[in-house]
Amino acid sequence: MTAAERQTVASAFEQIKEHANSEWTALWDSGKPVITVGAATCGRAAGALEVLQAFRDEVKKHGVDCPVIEVGCMGHCYSEPDVTIFKPGYPPICYGNANPVIAERLVKEFVLGDDPCLEFVLAATEPNDLVPSFADFPRSQYEKKVVLKNCGQIDPEQIEHYIANGGYAALAKALQAQPEDIVDELKRSGLRGRGGAGFPTGKKWENCRNATGRPKHVICNADEGDPGAFMDRAILESDPHAVLEGMIIAAYAVGARHGHIYVRAEYPLAVERARIAIRQAQKLNLLGKNILGSDFSFDVRLFQASGAFVCGEESALLESLEGKAGLPYHRPPFPATHGLDGKPTVVNNVKTLASIRHIIENGAEWFAGIGTEGSTGTAVFALAGKVVNTGLAEVPMGTTLRQVIFDVGSGIPDGKRFKAVQIGGPSGGCLPESALDLPIDFDSLTEAGAMMGSGGMIVLDEDDCMVEIARYFLEFTQRESCGKCTFCRLGTRQMLEVLSGFTKGEGSIEDLDMLMDLAQDIKGGSLCALGRTAPNPVLTTLRHFRDEYEAHILEGRCPALMCIDLITFYIIPDKCERSCDACIGTCTVEAISPNKKRIKVIDQDKCVKCGTCLVACPPQYDAVIKVSPPSEVPRAEKETAET
Amino acid sequence: MYNSTTEEQLDNQRRTQQVLKRFGKKRANLIPILQAVQGELGYLPREAMLEVAGFLSIPDIDVYGVVTFYNQFRLNPPGKHSIRVCLGTACHMKGGYITLDAWKRRLCIEPGETTPDREFDLDTVACVGCCTMAPVTVVDEKPQGSVEPTKVDGILLAFEFEREKEAKGSE
Numbered sequence: 001m002t003a004a005e006r007q008t009v010a011s012a013f014e015q016i017k018e019h020a021n022s023e024w025t026a027l028w029d030s031g032k033p034v035i036t037v038g039a040a041t042c043g044r045a046a047g048a049l050e051v052l053q054a055f056r057d058e059v060k061k062h063g064v065d066c067p068v069i070e071v072g073c074m075g076h077c078y079s080e081p082d083v084t085i086f087k088p089g090y091p092p093i094c095y096g097n098a099n100p101v102i103a104e105r106l107v108k109e110f111v112l113g114d115d116p117c118l119e120f121v122l123a124a125t126e127p128n129d130l131v132p133s134f135a136d137f138p139r140s141q142y143e144k145k146v147v148l149k150n151c152g153q154i155d156p157e158q159i160e161h162y163i164a165n166g167g168y169a170a171l172a173k174a175l176q177a178q179p180e181d182i183v184d185e186l187k188r189s190g191l192r193g194r195g196g197a198g199f200p201t202g203k204k205w206e207n208c209r210n211a212t213g214r215p216k217h218v219i220c221n222a223d224e225g226d227p228g229a230f231m232d233r234a235i236l237e238s239d240p241h242a243v244l245e246g247m248i249i250a251a252y253a254v255g256a257r258h259g260h261i262y263v264r265a266e267y268p269l270a271v272e273r274a275r276i277a278i279r280q281a282q283k284l285n286l287l288g289k290n291i292l293g294s295d296f297s298f299d300v301r302l303f304q305a306s307g308a309f310v311c312g313e314e315s316a317l318l319e320s321l322e323g324k325a326g327l328p329y330h331r332p333p334f335p336a337t338h339g340l341d342g343k344p345t346v347v348n349n350v351k352t353l354a355s356i357r358h359i360i361e362n363g364a365e366w367f368a369g370i371g372t373e374g375s376t377g378t379a380v381f382a383l384a385g386k387v388v389n390t391g392l393a394e395v396p397m398g399t400t401l402r403q404v405i406f407d408v409g410s411g412i413p414d415g416k417r418f419k420a421v422q423i424g425g426p427s428g429g430c431l432p433e434s435a436l437d438l439p440i441d442f443d444s445l446t447e448a449g450a451m452m453g454s455g456g457m458i459v460l461d462e463d464d465c466m467v468e469i470a471r472y473f474l475e476f477t478q479r480e481s482c483g484k485c486t487f488c489r490l491g492t493r494q495m496l497e498v499l500s501g502f503t504k505g506e507g508s509i510e511d512l513d514m515l516m517d518l519a520q521d522i523k524g525g526s527l528c529a530l531g532r533t534a535p536n537p538v539l540t541t542l543r544h545f546r547d548e549y550e551a552h553i554l555e556g557r558c559p560a561l562m563c564i565d566l567i568t569f570y571i572i573p574d575k576c577e578r579s580c581d582a583c584i585g586t587c588t589v590e591a592i593s594p595n596k597k598r599i600k601v602i603d604q605d606k607c608v609k610c611g612t613c614l615v616a617c618p619p620q621y622d623a624v625i626k627v628s629p630p631s632e633v634p635r636a637e638k639e640t641a642e643t
Numbered sequence: 644m645y646n647s648t649t650e651e652q653l654d655n656q657r658r659t660q661q662v663l664k665r666f667g668k669k670r671a672n673l674i675p676i677l678q679a680v681q682g683e684l685g686y687l688p689r690e691a692m693l694e695v696a697g698f699l700s701i702p703d704i705d706v707y708g709v710v711t712f713y714n715q716f717r718l719n720p721p722g723k724h725s726i727r728v729c730l731g732t733a734c735h736m737k738g739g740y741i742t743l744d745a746w747k748r749r750l751c752i753e754p755g756e757t758t759p760d761r762e763f764d765l766d767t768v769a770c771v772g773c774c775t776m777a778p779v780t781v782v783d784e785k786p787q788g789s790v791e792p793t794k795v796d797g798i799l800l801a802f803e804f805e806r807e808k809e810a811k812g813s814e
Contacts, residue, residue, distance in 0.1 A: 041771070041772060041773055041786060042772070042773050042775055042776065044785070044786065045773040045776045045779065045785075045786035045787065045788045046776060046788055077775035077776075078775060080775070080776075224772070225769060225770075226770070227730070227731035227732045227733075227734075227735075227769050227770040228731050228732030228733050228770060228774055229770070229772075229774075230770075230772030230773070230774055233772040234772075265678070265715050266715075266768060266769070266770075266771055266772075267771075267772060268784070303674075303675070304674075304675070304678060306674055306677075306678070306713035306714065306715035306716065307713055307714035307715040307768075307769065308712060308713050308714060309769065320674065321671065322670065322671050323669075323670045323671045323672065323673035323674055323709070324670075324673075324705075324709065325708055325709050325712035325713075326712065326713075382774065384732075384733040384774035384775055384777065385732070385733050385736055385737075385774075385777075386736075390774070390775035391775055422732065425732070456732070456774075458732045458733055458736065458774075460736065464736055469732075469736065472732070472735050473732075476769070480769075482712075586793055588745060588748075588792045588793065588795075588796060589748070608744060608748065609741075610741050610744065610745060610791075610792045611738065611741065612791065612792050612793055615791075
């Protein structure tokens, strides 16, 4: 590239940047208060759109000049909907669990008046003397936001917001460098693929760059099929341009002409936001012909994945893009040399692509300085299950599981005891308390029998049955197995049948050995990662929680009181309060009735074991319990009925 | 699989042809075409699949193979309201299977089916990514958090009120 060409790119970007900056400063430096409402899918499920509307209505009613902006997910999903009010003279204050009534009060009392309504505050977003800030939370010690930096801070449907926050600067910088240098930078950064397998991204790009076929493709793999993972959704919904910028830089580095975002149709909002982002980038010539006046052209199209878990595997994904059923095929040759339509193709995960701009901007050394030697950078986790602070967390690689679950996630709710953490989705495993001090990186987790996976982390407590969770994952992989490899197709089915038997109290101890055998065979006899990792949930639970399997098989007892067929609901007569009808009213199948003494009794033939009565029974009586094995109950029940 | 009446068939064919006008005759367009046809008709009846196969000049079985491979495509007409129960890990551990049971019990249908009055259709979904609101049910495209058996009844009751209101309004 000549100096003149470099100049063209630099000045073209300078113009775009100037415009974006002026819009951004006009919003913030006008002296007006600004309200932002987090309305990603998680927020919307909690009612964020109603809150957004309430703010808009209220602001209009009072005639206040106060922009109300929709932003993405801040990661504090436990307190959704989250609202932040920026009022001059006050620190920016974030309010959790907002609703239309709170919205009304906040406008009246804080935006119009000067009472910041401290009773609703979650935290301030920057340190100050008035209210505690997020920096005072223990989690801030461990968190390092790189990929998630913009999430919840900018309007994802405004490209100007992204550019004013440093967006597309990396692209302009990259376009002024040689493609080989970009690949080299990536290699030195040590970035490994965030989709789970952890293949070095720079190496993948180099292979694709050196491949001869034309035209080349770049694919963003947003087919986030792991049940329990939502990092990619949150990023695409909250900061879609970061992903797009990563794709464009990748395309420039490997010499690709076409890009495809392969995103799940189950994520309608992510699809919509990505579509808007593509359109906006095209308008500013950040996509399309002769990007920013350079001689590099690249376009991106959106492809809605139709909901098949196996399509997260890259060869199946490519088949699906070609309009076929997503059956994986044998690799090598790898997609980097023979991919879409047989042409060289880079397939990268959303988080990998979202990291690119930071590496180009801050340099490979900066990125390599975060995390551990073998796994550089940060890891994004979706914390869910039995943990207080559910949501997104981004921590440097090498942080321990304990720090993520207990410091970032604030531990287990309701004073329950931690039992296990399920990491890596259906390909990963369940790690017990003894593994909590493991540093999280690609290699240590694989050694422990789990795997990094894409970042879903489900915390399990004492009420969760490990046999049941193994059965759940096997049911999932069995259903999602594409059927190509015999071991995966039939083996997972066989394992599922054995496990389903255990959850009903059937089976024998010898079946455990058979499970181990089957697991080894499926691992060895499957073509793709779906089959090769499918037995992991069974193997890890069997290794760490064998006693639970034995209780199911030998005693017909579910220690965690979860397996429906092995439990019975029972009302303790001595604790049941005669004048209380809470359980009768809530029972969804009318299985509870009072006996002559007005003590409530469950008709076991009618009971569907939904557990509603257990929740409904007032805590001062606490009369409903679960009993396992069920054979313990009929006798007690009968006695009660007679007296 | 649902059998449509002759009248419906002709209508479905006509509407499918309309949708096909927007696409090129490339095999790679098969999935986007099927998504668009399902968007128009609500499901993929036999006559629509035959139409698509003819359009792309590929064997009928290839279209049927793709339709049945992917979870997104449905062979039954949808109900007026769609109920999709999330069975992701977090939802399962927090009782999603109990919620599914409650829906099945109330609507008297299995996942993948539509109630005879075409009012509701029930399905499961692998994960909608709202794991923090578990257990989730997506009701008419809107994800609802903490849907336990009592909330199932509540949601159905709300629909019933709506129907009554409509009936009164039309009188």
